[in-house]
Amino acid sequence: KVGLTVSFKTEQKIKDIIAIASGKGGVGKSTVSTNIAIALAKSGKKVGVLDADIHGPNLPIMFGIHEKPFVNENKRIIPIERYGVKVISLGFLVESPSTPIIWRGPLVTKAIEQLYNDVEWGELDYLLIDLPPETGDAALTVMQSLPLKYGIIVTTPQDVSVADASKALKMFKKMNIPVLGVIENMSYFICPKCSEKTEIFGHGGGERMSLENEVPFLGKIPLETKVRESGDNGMPTVASSEETETKHI
Amino acid sequence: KVGLTVSFKTEQKIKDIIAIASGKGGVGKSTVSTNIAIALAKSGKKVGVLDADIHGPNLPIMFGIHEKPFVNENKRIIPIERYGVKVISLGFLVESPSTPIIWRGPLVTKAIEQLYNDVEWGELDYLLIDLPPETGDAALTVMQSLPLKYGIIVTTPQDVSVADASKALKMFKKMNIPVLGVIENMSYFICPKCSEKTEIFGHGGGERMSLENEVPFLGKIPLETKVRESGDNGMPTVASSEETETKHI
Numbered sequence: 389k390v391g392l393t394v395s396f397k398t399e400q401k402i403k404d405i406i407a408i409a410s411g412k413g414g415v416g417k418s419t420v421s422t423n424i425a426i427a428l429a430k431s432g433k434k435v436g437v438l439d440a441d442i443h444g445p446n447l448p449i450m451f452g453i454h455e456k457p458f459v460n461e462n463k464r465i466i467p468i469e470r471y472g473v474k475v476i477s478l479g480f481l482v483e484s485p486s487t488p489i490i491w492r493g494p495l496v497t498k499a500i501e502q503l504y505n506d507v508e509w510g511e512l513d514y515l516l517i518d519l520p521p522e523t524g525d526a527a528l529t530v531m532q533s534l535p536l537k538y539g540i541i542v543t544t545p546q547d548v549s550v551a552d553a554s555k556a557l558k559m560f561k562k563m564n565i566p567v568l569g570v571i572e573n574m575s576y577f578i579c580p581k582c583s584e585k586t587e588i589f590g591h592g593g594g595e596r597m598s599l600e601n602e603v604p605f606l607g608k609i610p611l612e613t614k615v616r617e618s619g620d621n622g623m624p625t626v627a628s629s630e631e632t633e634t635k636h637i
Numbered sequence: 638k639v640g641l642t643v644s645f646k647t648e649q650k651i652k653d654i655i656a657i658a659s660g661k662g663g664v665g666k667s668t669v670s671t672n673i674a675i676a677l678a679k680s681g682k683k684v685g686v687l688d689a690d691i692h693g694p695n696l697p698i699m700f701g702i703h704e705k706p707f708v709n710e711n712k713r714i715i716p717i718e719r720y721g722v723k724v725i726s727l728g729f730l731v732e733s734p735s736t737p738i739i740w741r742g743p744l745v746t747k748a749i750e751q752l753y754n755d756v757e758w759g760e761l762d763y764l765l766i767d768l769p770p771e772t773g774d775a776a777l778t779v780m781q782s783l784p785l786k787y788g789i790i791v792t793t794p795q796d797v798s799v800a801d802a803s804k805a806l807k808m809f810k811k812m813n814i815p816v817l818g819v820i821e822n823m824s825y826f827i828c829p830k831c832s833e834k835t836e837i838f839g840h841g842g843g844e845r846m847s848l849e850n851e852v853p854f855l856g857k858i859p860l861e862t863k864v865r866e867s868g869d870n871g872m873p874t875v876a877s878s879e880e881t882e883t884k885h886i
């Protein structure tokens with residue numbers, strides 16, 4: 389470690405920590421993290437989400453959170469609760485969603501340490517960590533310093549995504565973190581007018597990847613306008629009662 | 638700079654360097670970089686592309702390059718030429734496209750310096766730099782140490798992409814790098830069966846962003862299966878003679 393020792397405090401009362409990674413950006417990690425967190429909360433679990441994408445924190449938008457978190461008298465940050473999930477993100481602490489966070493590795497590492505240590509999580513059954521699309525400082529810090537119970541991989545079907553997602557999967561394996569499985573997102577599009585199914589991003593990449601790496605295939609999610617709208621509007625798919633194929637996240 | 642001085646050699650005979658950024662992953666930066674480079678080469682310009690996405694180098698796949706570059710007796714790396722474009726990527730130097738490059742900031746910075754300094758580019762009219770989706774080490778190293786003539790921003794229409802792409806745009810501005818403009822990608826999908834147009838990722842984000850930031854809007858690219866296929870097969874859209882709406886990249 390480049391002269392920086394990161395120490396995560398162990399007195400947080402968190403049962404299981406699950407990291408969601410991909411290696412490729414824009415495949416739906418934040419969307420999947422948001423929806424899994426809310427689905428777990430709806431089933432009665434105590435859930436938190438930590439947005440570890442320091443340069444591109446999208447969870448505030450996905451959860452529809454526009455306020456800043458409180459800091460209590462012990463200087464602990466109170467996470468913001470939405471849909472039964474406690475959320476923390478560096479995005480809460482900058483002026484606007486388009487303000488760049490221009491930080492090199494050591495500051496990124498420090499920020500992730502603080503988003504874990506300095507937050508009053510309370511008792512949690514699950515803490516989900518939404519990782520950025522890289523195998524660098526953020527991923528190393530989380531995988532080396534936090535007791536991860538599982539990793540989840542999100543990919544889209546095409547070769548470039550599968551290649552990059554496989555990098556993240558191999559990184560989990562290298563760090564001895566069991567991989568719960570692979571989720572394939574944007575698997576196909578169904579025309580709203582004539583119901584024609586088009587596999588814009590190809591076919592079978594997620595399944596092939598799970599077979600090659602001997603991890604479970606957790607399923608496919610179609611490319612649906614509703615899913616993108618829910619992300620932009622901060623009303624996640626699982627949270628709204630509508631029936632869609634994405635329900636099974 | 639964190640104890641690391643990066644010095645880019647100035648004796649390279651490169652006229653203009655253009656960086657292509659986004660802040661958000663998976664919006665089409667590599668696809669756009671590849672196609673712009675080939676279009677410039679087809680118009681008679683001498684062009685090179687440097688893949689600065691150290692953790693997720695996709696240019697080898699996009700250009701259909703599967704061999705390793707030569708190193709000459711002066712230890713200079715000879716870039717690999719395809720479609721008239723000289724290409725260099727860390728992806729050429731790893732065992733397989735799914736091998737993770739698990740490096741923290743300082744190594745990423747060093748790698749970018751070497752991909753610029755140690756390569757025998759020869760005379761170039763343009764060197765395009767395909768940046769990773771972040772505002773950290775790679776972006777800072779390129780923007781602080783290389784004489785960039787322009788920056789180009791790629792986004793998709795939805796809010797989360799526009800927010801992150803705006804971060805990269807603001808970073809160019811902060812570093813006094815003129816922004817050539819904003820390209821909006823995946824703007825709409827046309828059903829192959831009934832020609833129904835669906836704006837899966839929303840409408841108008843790219844134009845709104847260019848207006849708010851007072852930079853030119855360079856146009857829209859539709860979401861087309863052909864574009865994704867050409868990326869996976871290493872036969873970029875512009876290179877093939879087929880007529881598609883994406884031709885105007």
Ligand SMILES: Nc1ncnc2c1ncn2[C@@H]1O[C@H](COP(=O)(O)OP(=O)(O)O)[C@@H](O)[C@H]1O
Binds near residue numbers: 610
């Ligand atoms: N199944 C889907 N259908 C439609 N849009 C989706 C789907 N999954 C994700 N999106 C959209 O794609 C964009 C990228 O998703 P995001 O979760 O931010 O990816 P990542 O975290 O991997 O960068 C977001 O605008 C999101 O709303």
Ligand SMILES: Nc1ncnc2c1ncn2[C@@H]1O[C@H](COP(=O)(O)OP(=O)(O)O)[C@@H](O)[C@H]1O
Binds near residue numbers: 659667668823861862
């Ligand atoms: N206009 C488009 N239509 C269909 N697929 C596209 C389009 N632009 C990019 N893609 C595909 O989307 C994926 C992400 O594109 P890429 O260029 O790798 O994005 P980035 O460099 O921003 O991560 C690739 O598989 C690519 O082939």
Ligand SMILES: [Zn+2]
Binds near residue numbers: 582583831
């Ligand atoms: Zn149709």
